Amino acid sequence: MDYTKDGSDILLRQPDFDLDETLDCGQAFRWEKTGENTYSGAFLNRPLTISCENGTDLFRLHNTTPEDMENIWADYFDLSVDYGELKKRFSEDETLSKACRYAGGIRILRQDRWEALSSFIISQNNNIPRIKGIIGRLCENYGGYPSYTDMTEETADTLGYLRSGFRAKYLVDAVSKISRGEINLDGIAKMNIADARKALQTIKGVGPKVAECTLLFGFYRTEAFPVDVWVKRVMEKWYPDGLPDCVKGVEGIAQQYLFHYIRTNPELHDVNI
DNA sequence: TTCCAGGCGTATC
DNA sequence: GATACGCATGGA
DSSP states (O other), X not given: OEEEEETTEEEEEOSSOXXXXXXXXXXXXXXXXXXXXXXXXXXXTEEEEEEESTTSSEEEEETOOHHHIIIIIHHHTTTTSOHHXXXXXXXXXXXXXXXXXXXXXXXXXXXXXXXXXXXHHHHTTOOHHHHHHHHHHHXXXXXXXXXXXXXXXXXXXXXXXXXOGGGHHHHHHHHHHHHTTSSOHHHHHHSOHHHHHHHHTTSTTOOHHHHHHIIIIIHOOTTOOOOOHHHHHHHHHHOTTOOOGGGTTOHHHHHHHHXXXXXXXXXXXXXXX
């Protein structure tokens, strides 16, 4: 990791990292673009403003310390993983190769487990701007992203201000199962992927897709492969016989390139051929 | 007005 | 196990 201290900021040199592509690609929902090359957001309740020095691989993490850089942000931004190497691996496959060239600065964010689980419960049959709105209202109400402990008194009625529709009762069930110990997030972290999937899906409102997103973004299980309406189109269009071998073990990372590629590229919205 | 969105629960076969 | 349908909300 290549960084230096600059006054109260940290300057980070980091290839394969684009703020728009990483922070606004539907994996995390509370990063806000606050300037031309600047985003403000948080991991847990530790806020951060990060900006890119105009199209270079130089990033400024405002008002942070080398300790936080080492202990928090390096992990959150997945800086120990060589995405150049991953993209080289993916370039064996024609479609993935294009997706990586289209948006080569995507990284997987290693998010908080509860935030990922609850965020993706909210995400179901929903669109990204509205998901952000609901999560924004939740965080505004709590002064930061609430833990499940913070939410133990909530009911579908008290969550009405979120305007999250039928999803409110699912959040209540998730809070209930976790706070009563029926679901143990630390335990899930240690399970094999099949058991982890099964355990998460005992929560109401958590099916295959939400479980995969929770495992990928909340537990950094890179073999998890979330299939939503967009990735379903990817599979039908380019991978009718399944994923190529070059993604083995990191299916979830490949998924994020493919998801972003098809979702933000209007030319690809024609499903035929 | 109708359709759709990082899906899932339920009923029915 | 597969398939059909309803679901809250809001933007297009």
